[in-house]
Amino acid sequence: MAIEIVPEWMVNLDDEDVSFIKKFILASGSLKEIANQYGVTYPTVRLRLDKLIQKIQISEDTANEPYIALIKRLALNEKIDFETAKILINEYKKTKKEVK
Incomplete structure (x- = not known):
């Protein structure tokens, strides 16, 4: 096997x-x-x-940023548009900076 x-x-x-x-x-x-x-x-x-x-x-x-990888994958598979993906990624990065 x-x-x-x-x-x-x-x-x-x-x-x-x-x-x-x-x-x-x-x-x-x-x-x-x-x-x-x-x-x-x-x-x-x-x-x-x-x-x-x-x-x-x-x-x-994916290993470093699974959320960002998910958003990019959704955009590539045309589940969301690229503009929406950029907005989501930028907002995510802002919240990560605020937490630190």
Whole structure:
């Protein structure tokens, strides 16, 4: 029986994200090739990659600031808009400063 250990940066990725990463690697990092495989434009693939990068960066922030990471994750998943996310994060940071 094999024990699967998922790296921390992969915890918040869904199956589609992992599939994208696999295709990206198999295409030797060619965004043009990935665009052809998905039948979309290069800018669409670039945007998808940028969102994936942000998800990975957020997972690295989680240990230090889980609340901020949650807000960023909600914005990335389009559950809240980016302006609302910025407001929530700024207010949270203000209250943390006041507590210290």
